[in-house]
Amino acid sequence: MEDKNLNIENLEIKLESENDFNFKKFAWKQFKKNKPAYYSYKILIFLAILALISPIIATDQPLYCKYKGVTMFPALSFYNSCEIKNEDGTTEIIQYDIAEWKLLDATSIIFAPIAYDPNKTDYNNAGYISPGGKQIFIDKAGNEKKMPAKFRHWFGTGKAGEDVLSGLINGTRISLSIGILSMLIASFLGIFLGALAGYFGDNKLQTSRGALWTMLIGVVFAYYYGFSIRSYKISDAFADSGFSVLMQLIISLIIFCAVLFVFYLLGKLVGKISVFKKSVFIPVDSIVSRTIEILISMPLLILIISISAIAKEKSIINLMVIIGLTTWTGIARLTRAEFLRISNLDYIQAAKSMGFKEFRIIFKHALPNALAPALVAIAFGVASAILIESSLSFLGVGVPPSTATWGSLLNAGREQFSAWWLVVFPGLAIFLTVTIYNLLGEGLRDALDPRLKK
Amino acid sequence: MLQYILKRIFIFIPTLIAITLLGFIISVNAPGDAVGRMVSSVQGNGDMGAQSVGIEIKKKEWREKLGLDLPIFYFSLTSLSRPDTLYKIYDKNEKEALDRLIDKYGNWEQIEMYHNSLTKFYLNQERFTIDTNKIKQYDKNAVLEALNQLKFEASALKASYEKVVINAKMEKVSNLLNTYSFLTPFKSDFEKVKQNYSSIEKNVSVWKNYIPRIAFYGYKNQYHRWLFGDGGKFSKGLLLHGDFGISYVTRQPISDVIYSKIGWSLFFSMLSVILAYLISIPIGVKAAAKRGSRFDKSSSIILFMLYSMPSFWLATLLIMTFANTDVFSWLPASGVKPALGYPDGASFLEMVKISVPYIILPAICYTYSSFAFLSRTMRVAMLDVVGQDYIRTARAKGLSEKKVIWKHGLKNALLPIITIFANVFPAAIGGSVIIESIFTIPGMGSESIYAIQNNDYPMIIAVLTITGFLTLVGYLISDILYAIVDPRISYK
Numbered sequence: 001m002e003d004k005n006l007n008i009e010n011l012e013i014k015l016e017s018e019n020d021f022n023f024k025k026f027a028w029k030q031f032k033k034n035k036p037a038y039y040s041y042k043i044l045i046f047l048a049i050l051a052l053i054s055p056i057i058a059t060d061q062p063l064y065c066k067y068k069g070v071t072m073f074p075a076l077s078f079y080n081s082c083e084i085k086n087e088d089g090t091t092e093i094i095q096y097d098i099a100e101w102k103l104l105d106a107t108s109i110i111f112a113p114i115a116y117d118p119n120k121t122d123y124n125n126a127g128y129i130s131p132g133g134k135q136i137f138i139d140k141a142g143n144e145k146k147m148p149a150k151f152r153h154w155f156g157t158g159k160a161g162e163d164v165l166s167g168l169i170n171g172t173r174i175s176l177s178i179g180i181l182s183m184l185i186a187s188f189l190g191i192f193l194g195a196l197a198g199y200f201g202d203n204k205l206q207t208s209r210g211a212l213w214t215m216l217i218g219v220v221f222a223y224y225y226g227f228s229i230r231s232y233k234i235s236d237a238f239a240d241s242g243f244s245v246l247m248q249l250i251i252s253l254i255i256f257c258a259v260l261f262v263f264y265l266l267g268k269l270v271g272k273i274s275v276f277k278k279s280v281f282i283p284v285d286s287i288v289s290r291t292i293e294i295l296i297s298m299p300l301l302i303l304i305i306s307i308s309a310i311a312k313e314k315s316i317i318n319l320m321v322i323i324g325l326t327t328w329t330g331i332a333r334l335t336r337a338e339f340l341r342i343s344n345l346d347y348i349q350a351a352k353s354m355g356f357k358e359f360r361i362i363f364k365h366a367l368p369n370a371l372a373p374a375l376v377a378i379a380f381g382v383a384s385a386i387l388i389e390s391s392l393s394f395l396g397v398g399v400p401p402s403t404a405t406w407g408s409l410l411n412a413g414r415e416q417f418s419a420w421w422l423v424v425f426p427g428l429a430i431f432l433t434v435t436i437y438n439l440l441g442e443g444l445r446d447a448l449d450p451r452l453k454k
Numbered sequence: 455m456l457q458y459i460l461k462r463i464f465i466f467i468p469t470l471i472a473i474t475l476l477g478f479i480i481s482v483n484a485p486g487d488a489v490g491r492m493v494s495s496v497q498g499n500g501d502m503g504a505q506s507v508g509i510e511i512k513k514k515e516w517r518e519k520l521g522l523d524l525p526i527f528y529f530s531l532t533s534l535s536r537p538d539t540l541y542k543i544y545d546k547n548e549k550e551a552l553d554r555l556i557d558k559y560g561n562w563e564q565i566e567m568y569h570n571s572l573t574k575f576y577l578n579q580e581r582f583t584i585d586t587n588k589i590k591q592y593d594k595n596a597v598l599e600a601l602n603q604l605k606f607e608a609s610a611l612k613a614s615y616e617k618v619v620i621n622a623k624m625e626k627v628s629n630l631l632n633t634y635s636f637l638t639p640f641k642s643d644f645e646k647v648k649q650n651y652s653s654i655e656k657n658v659s660v661w662k663n664y665i666p667r668i669a670f671y672g673y674k675n676q677y678h679r680w681l682f683g684d685g686g687k688f689s690k691g692l693l694l695h696g697d698f699g700i701s702y703v704t705r706q707p708i709s710d711v712i713y714s715k716i717g718w719s720l721f722f723s724m725l726s727v728i729l730a731y732l733i734s735i736p737i738g739v740k741a742a743a744k745r746g747s748r749f750d751k752s753s754s755i756i757l758f759m760l761y762s763m764p765s766f767w768l769a770t771l772l773i774m775t776f777a778n779t780d781v782f783s784w785l786p787a788s789g790v791k792p793a794l795g796y797p798d799g800a801s802f803l804e805m806v807k808i809s810v811p812y813i814i815l816p817a818i819c820y821t822y823s824s825f826a827f828l829s830r831t832m833r834v835a836m837l838d839v840v841g842q843d844y845i846r847t848a849r850a851k852g853l854s855e856k857k858v859i860w861k862h863g864l865k866n867a868l869l870p871i872i873t874i875f876a877n878v879f880p881a882a883i884g885g886s887v888i889i890e891s892i893f894t895i896p897g898m899g900s901e902s903i904y905a906i907q908n909n910d911y912p913m914i915i916a917v918l919t920i921t922g923f924l925t926l927v928g929y930l931i932s933d934i935l936y937a938i939v940d941p942r943i944s945y946k
Contacts, residue, residue: 224531224666232557290465294472297880297925298918301887302902306914309906310483387764391888394766395903410770414892417774427767435762 037443185324198339210276218263738832
């Protein structure tokens with residue numbers, strides 16, 4: 001078996017080189033020709049970099065500081081404090097996150113390009129100071145001065161003196177990470193379920209009656225050992241941190257899969273008993289399609305808000321998971337349709353006739369050819385996930401209230417319409433990002449599916 | 455065809471049940487204490503003891519009324535160590551504490567004994583009245599203070615499950631008991647509590663937690679009651695009578711709330727669909743007919759931008775510009791009618807006239823996104839049709855371009871956008887959460903948000919369930935419409 005397999009893969013490579021046609025290269029070329037999509041792609045890379053480095057470009061902690069002979073890199077360091085020995089023998093402790101850096105008598109100091117933290121306030125400039133308005137700076141002696149350019153609030157301030165630009169940059173990280181990570185969850189689910197539904201349909205996945213029943217019992221057991229028993233561990237993790245929630249969930253999932261696998265093996269044995277030997281079809285397609293139908297028939301925003309209201313702690317990770325779990329339907333539908341088409345193609349029949357395992361055919365042979373529509377759906381999905389997140393924070397639900405996001409900034413702007421900068425800039429940011437992803441989706445669709453291009 | 459419809463309806467039922475289940479699961483896990491909220495406003499002033507007894511009775515009444523004294527579902531997946539009767543403990547914290555104790559020690563017999571002795575200890579305090587005249591050695595206030603403290607510690611003990619916390623509380627209680635001689639009647643009770651607690655720690659049987667068990671509760675459960683009612687005593691049931699229960703906020707039947715709120719949502723979604731069709735069909739057709747023209751290109755760009763525009767941003771911008779005394783104070787910013795209501799004796803026409811300025815901004819926000827989507831769909835559908843043979847035939851016959859496009863082409867291009875009409879009614883139930891809450895329109899959307907913020911879960915489930923149901927019906931109708939309009943489609 002292994003030999004044949006090797007042959008067929010070599011053959012593929014050979015064919016490719018003979019025809020000198022690489023679909024990926026072709027698609028990339030097509031994509032590049034689509035100017036709006038290509039520029040969107042470039043802007044997106046820029047935004048992603050901005051999101052990644054946002055903790056060091058919009059923070060009140062300086063990048064570099066030399067104070068009393070001690071060199072510090074507060075924004076870049078993992079530690080939060082530094083001990084400085086004075087000449088008279090006393091020690092001075094500088095806590096990075098609460099120190100008044102702007103008033104420090106440092107020998108030399110380099111601030112971040114936007115020298116404000118998104119969640120901290122500048123009391124001197126509280127009360128909606130416009131970007132072009134008079135901003136003041138009060139030095140250590142208490143003298144009021146004109147704001148130096150390096151400390152200026154370029155996009156104005158909010159009610160309590162929050163720096164809007166810093167909030168925007170921080171919001172980029174939150175929006176992009178929610179959009180991308182929730183779509184990661186959604187695409188795993190969507191592609192996996194869509195592939196199974198499309199490939200097997202209702203009457204192709206055959207198994208013995210015994211194996212099916214054992215598997216069904218196995219799901220109950222797996223759920224019990226994976227989630228029921230561990231429910232308090234998981235719910236306690238919510239009080240801890242987003243990371244430990246993820247860890248607990250992953251442990252639960254591993255136990256779930258392990259138990260299921262044991263029952264799968266058991267099912268094989270049970271299936272050999274003559275009473276349970278009768279073969280049955282598993283209606284994979286019906287199950288997946290019904291699940292999709294249920295999810296899309298619910299009002300998405302209300303569903304997401306009410307699920308996130310259950311969680312004791314509001315956190316961004318919760319929101320990601322909830323958005324991911326509710327928005328995979330579009331991806332699943334497209335993947336399913338693609339698999340329906342592909343599963344009847346000759347090369348799949350050939351692979352089947354060679355006796356390859358079904359899962360190998362699905363994920364190795366069929367999936368690469370079915371990914372194009374899913375990819376398009378993912379690009380649109382990221383756009384809608386970002387929209388959902390910003391709508392939720394606009395309504396003041398979903399994300400923790402202290403987090404500065406595009407939606408929450410915009411919401412703050414509703415209190416004071418004369419503060420146009422609180423409405424225009426965050427709105428523009430959302431609009432731009434959503435447009436970029438939509439353009440990207442269209443570009444991908446045109447590039448990956450030449451049949452659609454007219 | 456009939457067979458197809460029957461088959462669809464048949465598939466419909468399990469989907470609908472799953473939708474009700476999903477809503478139900480959300481509501482069961484919802485935070486907040488419904489019974490406590492129902493009772494809270496009834497509280498009056500009066501004697502402490504009598505009041506707390508009165509509250510307990512009221513709470514019991516409401517529990518029965520809301521059906522919260524029943525098990526949740528027909529069956530539950532539980533462990534060998536857990537009893538079937540845990541649902542009978544009403545207090546959520548107490549229940550969780552017990553469940554966590556089981557989770558830790560796995561010996562229900564001992565835990566039950568501990569819990570019972572603790573409850574007895576607590577109840578004896580509740581019933582205890584001190585003749586303050588008899589106790590001369592202490593100040594009257596100090597006596598009451600000590601008793602209250604004891605009660606507080608005892609009730610806190612009922613809700614604790616961590617060893618450290620329990621030990622600390624127990625120490626506090628024994629300190630109290632030792633300090634005040636008038637508290638001696640409780641000593642024996644407390645000794646029992648302590649004994650039972652140590653016996654929990656001695657007889658650990660954690661292995662019982664690892665053996666799953668399915669507990670059956672029969673049809674007397676919350677879900678069954680919600681669906682089928684309890685024989686008309688408190689609930690008539692959702693399936694036969696459309697009874698969604700009582701709102702936790704207003705204490706009115708949910709159906710009344712929905713009835714009073716749905717009007718505006720329905721109005722706006724109908725209006726927006728009609729407007730969207732009126733604008734998008736001509737634009738889409740014209741863009742497709744003159745493909746590549748300047749009109750096509752510019753409309754494409756504008757539509758695309760509108761499509762990506764977040765509705766809450768547009769809404770805020772519109773209010774900021776047209777309902778702002780600093781810029782243009784042309785239109786009102788919120789509501790659907792003047793704050794003081796319509797003037798007395800206003801005729802319907804006058805009422806409409808008064809309301810129109812209020813409706814303009816929300817209507818724009820309601821319409822633009824579906825209009826952008828519809829136009830784009832229309833254009834693609836039309837492009838598809840224009841390339842077909844029969845259009846060429848029509849042209850070859852010498853028909854005018856106008857006639858070809860508008861008469862022969864349009865009919866078939868309309869097919870894909872029929873589907874969208876089926877979404878009007880479900881959209882009305884959910885309402886547009888964002889637009890309604892920005893413009894404070896008294897519709898279903900703002901009601902849903904209000905319900906979520908106030909943990910009014912019966913309302914939320916009602917919204918989820920009705921929307922789900924209507925969407926499914928909408929799909930069915932649009933599929934049937936498709937088959938009627940397009941003879942090429944047959945369902946066999």
